[in-house]
Amino acid sequence: MISLRRWRHCYRLRRERISNSMWNELAAGAPLIAQYAGADRTKLRRLTERFMLKKDIRGVGGLEMTDPMRLLIAASSCVPILHLDLDWYLGWVSVLVYPAGFVVHHEFMDEAGVMHDLVQPLSGESWLRGPVILSWEDVAHDAIGASGRNLVIHELAHKLDALNGVVNGMPPLHRGMDRAAWTAAFADAFNDLQGRVLEGRLLPIDGYGAEAPGEFFAVASEALFVKPVALYHAYPEVYRQMCRFYRQDPADWVRSRPAG
Ligand SMILES: [Zn+2]
Structure with a gap:
């Protein structure tokens, strides 16, 4: 006899199976996903199924989520952890998707002890232990591949960065990786990007990365997957560390x- 819990589990597994036609349709509209072939493609698809089982991807602010929308968000979220695993996304469950950019209120106290309520328009946000919040308009725009950006990867990179308790541009490194080498590579590149932004020079990656080391890691993570050659030429040491x-x-x- 099958227990009710087990039956529910099996039912959900069946429900989250991604058909060939759904996957092909996804890949046709998303170069980020289409770049994976062979064993990596199969692995990404299986990981995406597991992601959809474990995480609650939900439309908010009047957005109606369809299966292709959930699939795009889930598959894009799994790109960074393809060779890490889903355990790297432990500690949170929800992905909230707004129709477009949204406004957040942050309360903070300044040095004089005065409370401020900062109202900030955003396209994505990722809290340390809370949900990932996305704007569908940006997700859909980035999926085409022309923006050179990827909001989903950006917010999920923050989640990886936060795993050691603070968003500072250094996620938990694997055994054998050198923290000093990581810090040196990222500090040099961060300073270079800040200088370029200040002087109005050409930017090899999104200038938003100059805001803080945590933002640099998120922006560089986007670049690694959507314009890797540009990142490699601009910041080869950062590229190597991220690989x-x-x-x-x-x-x-x-x-x-x-070629061709
Ligand atoms: Zn960010």
Whole structure:
């Protein structure tokens, strides 16, 4: 006899199976997903199914979520952890998706002890232990691949960064990785990006990365997966450190793609 709990589990597993046609449709509209082939493609699809089982991706603010929308968000979320695993997303469950950019209120006390209520328009937010919050308008725009950005990867990179308790641009590194080498690579690149923003020079990655080391890591994570060659040329040491952390080398796939 099958227990009720087990039956529910099996039912959900069946329900979250991604059909070939759904996956192909997803890949056709999202270069980020389409770049995975062979064993990586199968692995990403299985991981996405598990992500959809474990996480609650939900429309808020009047947004109606469809299956293709949930699938795009789930699959994009799994790109950074393809060679890490779902355990790296422990400690939170919800992904809240607004129709477009949203406004958040942050209360903070200044040095004189005066409370301020900061109202900030955002396209995404990721709390230390809370939900990931996304704007569907930005997710859909980034999926096409022309923006050179990816909001989902940005917010999920913050989640990885936060795993050691603070969002500071350094996620928990794997055994054998050198914290000093990581810090040196990221500090140099962060200073370079800040200088470029201040001087109005050409920016190799999104200038938002100059806001704080945590933002630099999130922006560089976006670049690693959506414009890896540009990141490699701009900040090769950062690129190398991130390949070791994510255990992926996306610029190598671009280089080995047949020309034409
Ligand atoms: Zn951010």
